[in-house]
Amino acid sequence: MDIPLMGGEYTWSNNHTWSRLDRFLISPSWELQFPDLNQKRLQRLCSDHFPVLLDGGGVQGGRRPFKFExxxxxxxxxxxxxxxxxxxxxxxxxxxxxxxxxxxxxxxxxxxxxxxxxxxxxx
Known part of the structure; x- marks a missing residue:
């Protein structure tokens, strides 16, 4: 299952041709576990590939940790x-x-x- 790519459509370019070569694929169970997952295309610095960051959508709130007062x-x-x-x-x-x-x-x-x-x- 492919997940949304934010920040641009393509992940590779030689400045003449653009293509989406790089991506994260997830299973349906991952999608249920992490409903806010998305991919973020970052700025490319020295490669013909754009780095792609998998963003989990932040930490879900759970129980407050115990604190001794x-x-x-x-x-x-x-x-x-x-x-x-x-x-x-x-x-x-x-x-x-x-x-x-x-x-x-x-x-x-x-x-x-x-x-x-x-x-x-x-x-």
Whole structure:
């Protein structure tokens, strides 16, 4: 499947003849995955080919990454609260699995606690 070329019709020229030789081809599943894909013809500098850039249309917004807030440390009892949560999590498996499970559970608890204590502080 050919995708749209922005910035010009042709990708090759010897200054007498123009042709579209260079292109990205994608499968239908790629088109579903990246609906805003297009090709951009860039300025040619020293070749008879124009460079072609595949543009994915930017990063799709997803979940906000988890951020530890400094203000939490100022809240009285916070460190003890985290320690109690951490010690209450029971996971089995190798040490890295246990650590990953505890971190995931702590993240969930911190997010819930943050909303209860400070409300929605979305940036």
């Amino acid at each position: 400094d203000m939490w440390l100022k809240k009285e009892g916070f460190v003890d609260l985290v320690r109690n949560w951490w010690n209450s999590y029971l996971f089995k498996g190798n040490p890295s699995k246990v650590l990953a499970g505890k971190l995931k559970a702590l993240k969930k608890d911190l997010k819930t606690w943050n909303e209860q204590e400070f409300g929605d502080i979305t940036r």
